[in-house]
Amino acid sequence: MAEETLEKRRGFLVGSIAAMMGTISAALGLPALGYLLVPGREKKKSDWIEAADLTKLMVNQPEQIIFNRVRRDGWKLVTEKAAAWVVKTGESQVVAFSPVCTHLGCAVSWNTGDKTFVCPCHTSSFSPDGKVVAGPAPRALDRFDVRVDGIKVLLGDVKQSAEG
Amino acid sequence: MINSVLDWVEDRTGAVSGVKHFLYEDIPASSGWHQVLGSVAMFCFLVQVVTGILLALNYAPTPPDAHASLRFILTELTSGRLIRGLHHWGASMIVVVGMHLLQTFLWGAYKKPREATWMLGVILLLLTLGFGLTGYLLPWDNRAYWGTVVTTQITAKAPIAGPYILRLMGSEDGNIGVQTFARFYGAHVLLLPPLMMMLIGLHVFLVRKHGVAPAPVETEPKKKFFPGQVFKDTVAIFIMFSILFALATMVRVPLGKIADPTDTTYIPRPEWYFLFLFQLLKFFEGPLEIIGSMVLPGVAVGLLFATPFIDRGAAIKLRQRTFAFGIVLFAAIGWGSLTFAAMRSTPHKEPYQSFTAEEVAAVGSFRQGQCWQCHGVTPGDMKAGPNLADIAVHEERDALVAHFQKNAGNRGLKDLQFRQLATFMRKLDDESVVAIASTPINVVSGAQLYMKNNCGVCHSINSAGGKSGPPLNGVAKRRDRTWLEGHFGDPQKFSPGSMMPAYKFERADMDSMLAYMETLKD
Numbered sequence: 145m146a147e148e149t150l151e152k153r154r155g156f157l158v159g160s161i162a163a164m165m166g167t168i169s170a171a172l173g174l175p176a177l178g179y180l181l182v183p184g185r186e187k188k189k190s191d192w193i194e195a196a197d198l199t200k201l202m203v204n205q206p207e208q209i210i211f212n213r214v215r216r217d218g219w220k221l222v223t224e225k226a227a228a229w230v231v232k233t234g235e236s237q238v239v240a241f242s243p244v245c246t247h248l249g250c251a252v253s254w255n256t257g258d259k260t261f262v263c264p265c266h267t268s269s270f271s272p273d274g275k276v277v278a279g280p281a282p283r284a285l286d287r288f289d290v291r292v293d294g295i296k297v298l299l300g301d302v303k304q305s306a307e308g
Numbered sequence: 309m310i311n312s313v314l315d316w317v318e319d320r321t322g323a324v325s326g327v328k329h330f331l332y333e334d335i336p337a338s339s340g341w342h343q344v345l346g347s348v349a350m351f352c353f354l355v356q357v358v359t360g361i362l363l364a365l366n367y368a369p370t371p372p373d374a375h376a377s378l379r380f381i382l383t384e385l386t387s388g389r390l391i392r393g394l395h396h397w398g399a400s401m402i403v404v405v406g407m408h409l410l411q412t413f414l415w416g417a418y419k420k421p422r423e424a425t426w427m428l429g430v431i432l433l434l435l436t437l438g439f440g441l442t443g444y445l446l447p448w449d450n451r452a453y454w455g456t457v458v459t460t461q462i463t464a465k466a467p468i469a470g471p472y473i474l475r476l477m478g479s480e481d482g483n484i485g486v487q488t489f490a491r492f493y494g495a496h497v498l499l500l501p502p503l504m505m506m507l508i509g510l511h512v513f514l515v516r517k518h519g520v521a522p523a524p525v526e527t528e529p530k531k532k533f534f535p536g537q538v539f540k541d542t543v544a545i546f547i548m549f550s551i552l553f554a555l556a557t558m559v560r561v562p563l564g565k566i567a568d569p570t571d572t573t574y575i576p577r578p579e580w581y582f583l584f585l586f587q588l589l590k591f592f593e594g595p596l597e598i599i600g601s602m603v604l605p606g607v608a609v610g611l612l613f614a615t616p617f618i619d620r621g622a623a624i625k626l627r628q629r630t631f632a633f634g635i636v637l638f639a640a641i642g643w644g645s646l647t648f649a650a651m652r653s654t655p656h657k658e659p660y661q662s663f664t665a666e667e668v669a670a671v672g673s674f675r676q677g678q679c680w681q682c683h684g685v686t687p688g689d690m691k692a693g694p695n696l697a698d699i700a701v702h703e704e705r706d707a708l709v710a711h712f713q714k715n716a717g718n719r720g721l722k723d724l725q726f727r728q729l730a731t732f733m734r735k736l737d738d739e740s741v742v743a744i745a746s747t748p749i750n751v752v753s754g755a756q757l758y759m760k761n762n763c764g765v766c767h768s769i770n771s772a773g774g775k776s777g778p779p780l781n782g783v784a785k786r787r788d789r790t791w792l793e794g795h796f797g798d799p800q801k802f803s804p805g806s807m808m809p810a811y812k813f814e815r816a817d818m819d820s821m822l823a824y825m826e827t828l829k830d
Contacts, residue, residue: 157535164546171553172355172394175387176362184384186702218366219373219380 186216195240196297201232204272206254206261208243211299228288228299229254229261231272240288241274242302247281261285274305331538335520337528339537342415343520344544345408350508351545352401355552356439357501359395367446369493371486374448375566382563382738383700389687393556399443402436402581404548409433413615413636416624417521423616425514428507430613435504440579442496445489453567454576456484456492462589462601483569524624560687560697562738573662577654584646587653660743660751661829664772665764668755668824670732671747673725677716685744696733697741705730754824757817766808769828777808782830792822 195211206229213226229241229252241261243251250265260277261270268279275284289300318324366385368377381388409429412418418426445456464474464482474480478487531537568574578586585605592600611618623629660668674680682693689695701708708730709723721729758764766777773779783792791802796818799808813821 154535157539161535161539161542164542168546168549171549172358175390176358178386179362179388179391180365182386184380185699186384219368219376219384 184218192291192298192300194296195228195299196230196238198232198236198238198292198295198297201230201238201297203232203234206231206241206272208254209240227251229285230297236292238290238292238297239274240290240297240299241270242286242288244286245281246276246283246285246305247279252285331532331534333516333519333533334530335533335537336522336526337531338523338526339520339531341540341544342411343537344541345404345411346515347541348544348548349401349404349408350512351548352398352404352552353504353508355394355549356398356401359391359398360497360501362391363395364497369446369490369497371448371489372566374446374489375563378447378563379700383698389698390556393559393561394552396561397552397555397559399440399579400581402433402440405433405436410636413632414626415521416626416629416632418616419619419622419624420616422514422518422521425511425518426616427613428511428514430609432504432507432511433612434609435500435507439496439500439504440581442492442500444579445484445492446496447563448489448567449564450567450571450574451564451576453484453569454574455578456488457482458576458578458586460484460488465598466602467598557688560738560742562742564739565737575655577650580647580651583650584643587646587650657829658743658746658827659740660747661827662770663740663743665755665758665769666728666772667732667735668743668747668752669725669759670729671744672752672756673721673729674732674744675752677712677719677721677729679712679716680744682715685741696736696744697738701733701736703734705734708733748823748827750820750823751827753817753820754822757813757821758824761811780825781828783828784826785830789822789826792825793818796821 191214193211193213195209196207201207209228209230210225211228212223214221214223216222227243229243231239231241233239241252243253245252245263245265245268247263247266247268250263252261252263252268252270254260255262255269259272261272261274263269263279263281266280268281269277270281270285271277273284274287276282284305286302286305288302291298291300314324363381366377366381366388368374378392381392412426412429441459445452460474460477460479461482463477464470466473474482476491478489478491479485565571577583585601588604589597589600592598619629619632621629626633660671663671680691682691684691684695685697687695687697689697703711705727709726712721712726712729713723758769764773766774768774768779769781771779787795795802795808796811796813798810799806
């Protein structure tokens with residue numbers, strides 16, 4: 145009988161220790177996960193940036209545009225250079241591609257010879273409308289939101305292109 | 309399955325029998341609740357390690373980004389406030405370390421053969437203070453900056469070594485900049501933690517080597533550390549963690565305004581457990597100052613360190629050690645009264661007392677607009693909208709005004725008031741947000757009257773306003789209530805030649821105005 149009570153008491157002690165340690169671990173661990181995994185509260189949409197002059201673009205001739213933009217980077221507002229491949233597709237129609245290859249993020253450049261965007265890293269290539277022509281890239285080039293105001297070409301956020 | 313894995317681990321590493329050896333140590337039958345404090349102190353250190361690493365993962369250890377990144381942690385990140393709160397309150401583990409030391413002293417556990425264990429413990433106490441000292445600077449707000457300025461100036465006055473210590477702290481002339489910050493941060497995260505861990509390891513090793521100190525007379529046979537004593541330790545740890553967690557979630561730890569070396573209004577105060585030293589310094593002037601800043605603390609640490617050699621008597625029972633008990637009592641009374649005196653002499657300034665009249669009036673607009681229906685303004689106050697105590701307002705002024713007009717447009721507020729409220733919202737920080745809830749009603753009404761009557765055209769409050777009339781800060785110290793009241797009604801009678809027009813306030817309005825004037829401090 146005494147043996148049995150001792151055994152019971154021991155079980156209770158071990159169980160309580162595990163429960164208390166578990167509670168503490170959860171109370172520290174779960175907030176830590178939220179802290180590390182949930183992105184910051186503030187989502188600021190970038191302003192429209194005047195990037196190019198419509199009259200200086202030639203139809204179907206991609207032009208690399210370098211512009212300055214302000215971006216919230218964690219606790220900082222940084223002014224940085226950004227690039228876009230801007231293609232005039234009609235009288236007042238413009239598309240702007242992000243120069244970031246959708247494969248592994250190298251910068252694509254325009255190859256005037258065979259009229260494709262080429263990635264120097266793993267030779268993915270994209271047609272002038274951004275579609276994948278060859279190589280390991282999983283999807284078309286991402287596009288900036290574009291607004292044409294008179295002769296001004298304004299760029300907004302980059303939108304991820306659809307898969308495939 | 310589990311057993312075979314354990315067998316493999318045991319066979320290849322011996323870890324299982326190692327853990328068993330640790331858990332099934334023999335301890336005296338008299339062991340119990342009074343011996344849990346060492347484990348609790350170690351647990352507190354562990355919490356500091358975990359929360360410290362988490363903070364470092366989102367922290368820029370250089371001014372002024374340090375402040376911006378901590379603000380980011382507090383206002384933008386999930387659980388940021390909780391983790392910072394745990395780290396802040398966890399720093400008060402110095403109390404637990406102190407209690408552990410006290411218990412060891414009262415139970416005479418420092419006596420032969422445990423002298424080395426005791427001395428290591430004193431070093432651990434000093435390291436804990438070192439953590440507090442170096443960590444204090446890291447938020448880079450006014451509190452951090454000015455607190456550290458005082459510390460470095462004290463050490464700079466040390467004879468001979470002063471200039472060298474100062475240079476070791478990364479400061480040439482007593483000023484604090486990026487270099488001092490880097491030294492403090494480096495010490496806080498790279499130097500002290502491994503040192504602390506190694507010495508804790510050694511401390512625990514010595515405890516095991518000599519065994520837990522027994523009572524003077526042990527009648528029962530020894531018992532095992534696990535599970536009985538581990539259970540008691542865990543309960544104490546659990547209580548400690550609950551206290552920490554409650555403090556971290558319910559008591560706000562404000563991040564002050566960014567460190568400003570030109571701010572002459574800031575009153576530096578050290579962390580509460582250093583307050584007694586701060587108070588002690590007031591008793592020693594001129595060349596004697598060093599007695600308070602170095603000699604006395606130095607002697608105290610030296611005595612603490614040498615305790616096992618000063619008291620070589622074999623007596624363990626407290627009744628036979630009245631002198632030792634007397635010293636503890638004396639130290640406790642000394643520490644307590646010095647801390648109490650320091651707290652009493654700390655001038656208290658409500659956040660709204662640093663506001664301009666426009667800002668105090670904006671508090672009124674917040675209340676009149678019933679913004680509190682959706683927005684909490686104190687920690688943990690859950691409402692439909694974001695809690696203003698937890699976030700920073702980044703929205704553009706125009707967007708805010710539009711938000712006010714949409715949600716509170718029919719509550720009698722004018723566009724100008726909305727614009728002033730928007731400006732106020734964008735300026736809110738951890739310290740000032742408290743004022744929305746805490747500013748007394750009549751003070752707010754007074755400020756609103758002040759704005760309505762354009763008093764700010766001639767007068768200034770907290771440096772905002774016109775210069776043709778006298779500044780109103782400290783007016784209640786210069787004039788009494790009757791004078792002020794009479795002066796409002798007939799300025800020329802009280803100060804001949806005054807260009808101030810007469811204001812006939814209703815009784816209630818007059819009271820509000822006077823109440824507001826009386827809160828304006830120099």
